[in-house]
Amino acid sequence: MTVDHPADLTIVTLLPQLLDTNGDAANARVLAQRARWAGRSARIVPVQSVADLPETVDLVVIGSGTDTDLVAARDALRALAEPLRAWLAGGVPVLAVGTGWELLSAGLDLADGSTVDGLGLVSGRASALPARVTDDLVVDADGLRLLGFENHLRGYAGAAAPLGTVPYGTGNGDGTEGAVAGSFIGTHLHGPVLARNPQLADRMLRSACAARALSLAPSAQTDAVDGIAKAARNQVAVRLSLTSE
Amino acid sequence: MPLRYAPAILLGRVARTLARWRKPGGGSAVPGLVVNTIAPGFLPRTLNGFPGGLVIVTGSAGKSTTTKMLVAALRAHGMSVFTNQSTANISQGLTSALLERVSLTGRIEGDIAVLEMDEGHGALISGSLNPRVVVLTNVMVDQIDRFHDSDMVAAMLAKIAARATGSVVLNADDLYLARLGDGVVSGVTVARYGVSDEVLAANPRGLGYSLTSPTRLDAADGMVLTGVSGLDATVLVDGRVHELRLPARGTHYAVDALTALAAARSALLESFDAAVAVAAISTIPPVFGRGEVVSVRGSTVEFVLVQNPASLQLNVDSLDPDTEQILVAVGSDVRDPSYLWPADTSGLGHVQIASGSKAYDIGLQLAYDGVIVDRIEPDLGRALDDFLALPEPAHGVKTIIFSADSMRRTRAHLGLETNEADPS
Ligand SMILES: [Zn+2]
Numbered sequence: 218m219t220v221d222h223p224a225d226l227t228i229v230t231l232l233p234q235l236l237d238t239n240g241d242a243a244n245a246r247v248l249a250q251r252a253r254w255a256g257r258s259a260r261i262v263p264v265q266s267v268a269d270l271p272e273t274v275d276l277v278v279i280g281s282g283t284d285t286d287l288v289a290a291r292d293a294l295r296a297l298a299e300p301l302r303a304w305l306a307g308g309v310p311v312l313a314v315g316t317g318w319e320l321l322s323a324g325l326d327l328a329d330g331s332t333v334d335g336l337g338l339v340s341g342r343a344s345a346l347p348a349r350v351t352d353d354l355v356v357d358a359d360g361l362r363l364l365g366f367e368n369h370l371r372g373y374a375g376a377a378a379p380l381g382t383v384p385y386g387t388g389n390g391d392g393t394e395g396a397v398a399g400s401f402i403g404t405h406l407h408g409p410v411l412a413r414n415p416q417l418a419d420r421m422l423r424s425a426c427a428a429r430a431l432s433l434a435p436s437a438q439t440d441a442v443d444g445i446a447k448a449a450r451n452q453v454a455v456r457l458s459l460t461s462e
Numbered sequence: 463m464p465l466r467y468a469p470a471i472l473l474g475r476v477a478r479t480l481a482r483w484r485k486p487g488g489g490s491a492v493p494g495l496v497v498n499t500i501a502p503g504f505l506p507r508t509l510n511g512f513p514g515g516l517v518i519v520t521g522s523a524g525k526s527t528t529t530k531m532l533v534a535a536l537r538a539h540g541m542s543v544f545t546n547q548s549t550a551n552i553s554q555g556l557t558s559a560l561l562e563r564v565s566l567t568g569r570i571e572g573d574i575a576v577l578e579m580d581e582g583h584g585a586l587i588s589g590s591l592n593p594r595v596v597v598l599t600n601v602m603v604d605q606i607d608r609f610h611d612s613d614m615v616a617a618m619l620a621k622i623a624a625r626a627t628g629s630v631v632l633n634a635d636d637l638y639l640a641r642l643g644d645g646v647v648s649g650v651t652v653a654r655y656g657v658s659d660e661v662l663a664a665n666p667r668g669l670g671y672s673l674t675s676p677t678r679l680d681a682a683d684g685m686v687l688t689g690v691s692g693l694d695a696t697v698l699v700d701g702r703v704h705e706l707r708l709p710a711r712g713t714h715y716a717v718d719a720l721t722a723l724a725a726a727r728s729a730l731l732e733s734f735d736a737a738v739a740v741a742a743i744s745t746i747p748p749v750f751g752r753g754e755v756v757s758v759r760g761s762t763v764e765f766v767l768v769q770n771p772a773s774l775q776l777n778v779d780s781l782d783p784d785t786e787q788i789l790v791a792v793g794s795d796v797r798d799p800s801y802l803w804p805a806d807t808s809g810l811g812h813v814q815i816a817s818g819s820k821a822y823d824i825g826l827q828l829a830y831d832g833v834i835v836d837r838i839e840p841d842l843g844r845a846l847d848d849f850l851a852l853p854e855p856a857h858g859v860k861t862i863i864f865s866a867d868s869m870r871r872t873r874a875h876l877g878l879e880t881n882e883a884d885p886s
Contacts, residue, residue, distance in 0.1 A: 240771065240803025243830075250830050283611040351797070366798040407800040412826050442829045445838065449799070449822035452840075 224260040225431055226252050226422075228276045231297065231317070233263045235290045239368065239407050241280035241314040244418075247411040248276055251418055254442075255433035257426070265293070270300060275425040277304055281315025281407075284370070287333050291320045298336050305338060308400045308428065310421040314410065315369055318396070318403030319343040325371060339398055341375030346390055353453055354386035354406055356394045362462070363414045364450045365406030373403075380404055385457050400424065413450060415443050505557050506590035508564065514541065514574030516591060517729050520584045520622050521599025521633075522615060523670070523769060524718045527709070528599060529578040531722030531743045532729070536574060538742035539730055544572040574729065585618035594628040597725040599718075601638040601672045602772055612638060612672035620645070629653050629728040633721065634684060635662070637673035654684035655724040657717065661687050665713050667779070670772025685724045690716045697723060699736045707744035712780035714773070719743050755859070758876050759850050765872075766863045768792075774805040777863065781809065785858035789849045790828065791818035791842055793867030799823035807831045814852065817845035818868040842868060843875045 230245040237243075245261045252259035262271045282290050294301070301321070304311055319325050322335040328345040335342065346369075354367035358381030372390025380395025380402060388394025388405060396403040402417070404410055411418035419433075426433055451461040509516050519529045533545045544563065563570045579588075601615050616638040623630045623642060630646050632639040634656035643652045656679030657669070668674055679686055681698050688703070689696040695706040695716040708715045722743055727734040754765045766781075768774045790813050796802065799820060808831040816825040821840040828835050839845040849860065864872060872878075 237804050239798060240800040243800065243803035246803075247830055250832075283613075285611050285613045366800065368798055407798050409800045409803055412803075412830060413799070413823075442826065445822050445826045445829060448838070449826060452822060 223273075225257040225429070226259040226275045226425060227271050227273050228252075228259060228261050228278065229264050229271065229274050230261060231264050231277065231279045232282075232290060232293055233280065234265065235286050235293065236280040236282040236317045238282050239280070239315070241317075241407055241409050242278065243409045244278040244280070244312055244314070244411045245276075247409060247415075247418055248278070248422060251415065251439060252422060252433070254436040254438040255422070256436070257431060257433065264297070267296060267300070270297075274300075274304060274309055275429065276421060277301075277309060277311040279311070279313040279317030279321075281317055281369075284316070284327075287316065287320070287325070290316065291333060291335065294320050295336055298338065301336070301338055305399065305401055308424070310400045310424050311402070312411070312421065313401070313403045314407065315405060318405075319371065319373070321403070322373070323375075328370065339396060339401055339403060340377050341373055341396060343371040343373050345370060346372050346387070350387040352386055353457060354388060354394065355384050355454075355457065355459065356381040356386075356388065356404075356406065357384055358395075358417075361414070361416050362450075362454075363406060363410065363417060364453055365404075365408035365410050365413050367405045368407065369405050373405075376403070385459065413446055415439075415446055505560070505587070508560050508570060509575055509577070510592050511569070512544065512572055512575045514729070515594030515628070517574065517576045517595040517597065517725065518579055518584065518588070518591070518593045518622060518625075519576065519597040519599070519725070520579045520581050520619060521597075521639075522581065522602035523773060524599040524714060524721065525578045525580075527715060527718040528597065528721045528725070529576060530746055531719055532597070532725045533576050534742040534746050535722055535726040535739040536576065536729060538738050539726075539733060539735065541573045541730075542571060544570055544575040546577050576729075579622070581615055581618040581622070585621045588622045588625050591625055592627055593622075593625055595631060595725065595728045596623045596626040596629075597631040597721060597728075598623060598633060598636075598639050598642070599721055600633050600636045600670070602670055602770055615672075616642065626650050631655070631721070631725045631728050633671075633717070634679040635669060635675050636671045637675045638671075640675045651728070653724050653728045654679055655686070655720050656684065657687040657713070657720075658689075661690055661713065661716075664690065667775055669713065669717065670770075670776060685720055685727075687716055687720045695719065697740070699723065699727075702736065704736055704740040706740055709746055710780075711782070712776055714776050756878065758878065761850055761854065761860055763850070763860045763862060765869065766861060767869055768802075768863060768865055771802050771804040774802055774807070774863075778805065778807055778809045781861065782858050785855075785861050786812070787849070787852060787855040787858070787860045788813045789815045789817060789845060789860075789862045790824055791816075791845065791862065791864040791868035791872065792820040792824040793818040793842075793865050793871065794820070795865050795867035796820055796823075799826075803827055807833055812836075815839050815845045815849055817842050818865065818871075820865075821845075842871050846872060846875055 228245045228248050230242050233242040249259040320335050321338045323337050323342040324335045325333045326344040349370050351368045356363040376396030377398040379393035383394045533543050536543050620642050629651035631653040632643050634654040646652050686698045688698050690713050693708045697704050726739045766777050810833050812834045814836050816838045821838050825838040
């Protein structure tokens with residue numbers, strides 16, 4: 218492969234300057250490294266505005282920001298509404314964490330009674346919880362146990378389907394956590410969620426690769442890193458008196 | 463001051479003696495708690511009573527270094543300075559420190575007081591203080607504040623700055639502080655400092671502030687840091703270039719020195735001599751816990767404290783590239799493991815041991831950044847023992863990069879003195 222050769226996979230990270238308060242824009246780094254370890258070249262393209270958009274987009278991640286930047290982030294995302302709509306319609310895997318997810322919904326009801334309109338690209342809306350939630354969050358998702366940390370002010374209602382149910386933590390606030398709609402995943406899980414829960418990363422990567430008829434090779438590096446992630450998850454599971462994997 | 467505080471001071475001294483008797487070297491916050499409970503006016507009355515006034519240094523990062531540099535600069539000008547030596551930013555710790563030096567009439571020897579304050583505690587106690595100078599370093603969302611946001615930190619700093627009677631010294635490159643300076647009441651001077659375009663350009667990731675001002679400070683409007691190279695820095699003060707020696711590598715230390723210089727001028731007014739201040743700042747030893755070099759079990763070891771993602775990035779970027787033995791320890795103070803991920807740790811290259819109660823999480827980040835990690839050992843004591851037992855490195859010194867919690871545990875395990883006065 219030469220430098221001029223385009224990468225197998227292009228991973229877009231949206232507004233990493235505004236939406237990376239908790240390091241969740243790093244989900245792009247996790248996808249890129251796992252693709253590389255599996256024998257595929259991958260590049261990460263930070264996108265602040267339409268001018269930054271690459272020609273092809275295989276995976277999209279959006280992180281979480283502060284409430285101070287809510288309107289600025291919403292306006293910047295709104296300028297990217299058309300490509301976002303096209304990715305969701307075209308089955309491009311999109312992962313959005315925290316406010317990055319909330320801003321794609323119908324809107325946000327804040328604790329002071331005001332609202333911030335969202336882009337209306339995914340069903341449901343975010344509403345203030347009685348108090349900020351900061352704790353470990355455990356999610357049972359189709360036989361997978363996802364584990365991370367939550368730190369948010371709002372819950373979520375009206376998702377097309379939740380990502381899973383919550384044996385420990387708050388999540389959406391109604392016993393469920395996250396949202397899934399086609400190729401879209403929204404979640405409150407930090408970790409970053411794809412590093413802590415590589416099965417979710419591989420679900421996104423397999424989908425992106427299938428669309429381009431690319432294969433992913435098994436790798437010793439991936440196995441070693443997944444062993445670290447498992448140990449990190451088990452450490453939390455033991456602390457929370459849940460069964461280890 | 464009359465003898466009204468004498469009983470409280472005496473009681474505080476008894477408590478101090480008892481605390482030391484029970485736990486040598488420890489318990490230093492207890493006497494302060496005793497005095498503050500029975501005489502709540504003692505702390506503000508004493509702090510407001512220095513003839514040269516009170517200087518408060520606050521902000522998210524760089525407080526300790528800046529305070530030490532400022533104290534050195536003031537002492538070089540012949541001033542007798544009262545300062546809080548420990549990192550205890552709580553009123554109990556401060557009161558205990560005052561008890562060490564106070565007479566029964568409530569007077570303390572000293573021309574001026576220079577206090578480092580955490581923005582949260584500072585905002586709480588500043589209402590009763592009348593500082594002549596308030597020095598603001600920057601707004602970063604640090605570990606303590608991370609469940610707040612930058613607006614909240616800026617609001618706490620504004621509250622402290624509003625108490626200034628003489629001047630507010632602020633970092634013009636920090637947009638939150640630059641805006642805060644625009645709102646300072648008339649009669650109070652705003653003294654600005656900042657870095658040049660060249661210095662900013664040499665730090666492509668920025669300086670770690672929550673928001674960076676879009677333009678640089680004009681040399682006509684304040685002191686400017688014009689260059690940083692290794693341990694050397696140049697500053698422009700009133701049209702004259704001065705050369706500074708830094709206590710450790712890194713632009714953040716040069717900015718700390720610049721802050722101290724600007725603060726010294728505001729504190730000393732017409733008696734300020736830039737050359738004297740620069741010479742004094744250039745002699746301060748490496749700061750506790752950040753780039754501190756210690757000798758332990760026959761090895762020379764450098765301690766690097768990571769307080770937030772920005773400081774992790776700055777420290778990774780400024781690490782001597784020859785460093786071949788590194789231990790990284792992250793403890794329970796980093797509650798959300800994604801917290802440190804905005805930093806790119808790939809520059810570490812090779813880490814011997816990842817440790818601390820978050821060993822697997824920091825190990826995971828290092829692995830995704832392409833860093834080779836030989837071993838993940840959550841037991842910090844075992845990790846330290848094995849790391850120190852490694853043969854001496856051919857290049858660089860053994861380097862331990864840790865979060866605050868792991869720093870405390872490391873010092874305790876190695877039997878190194880701790881200057882923590884916070885009882886928690
Ligand atoms: Zn703080």
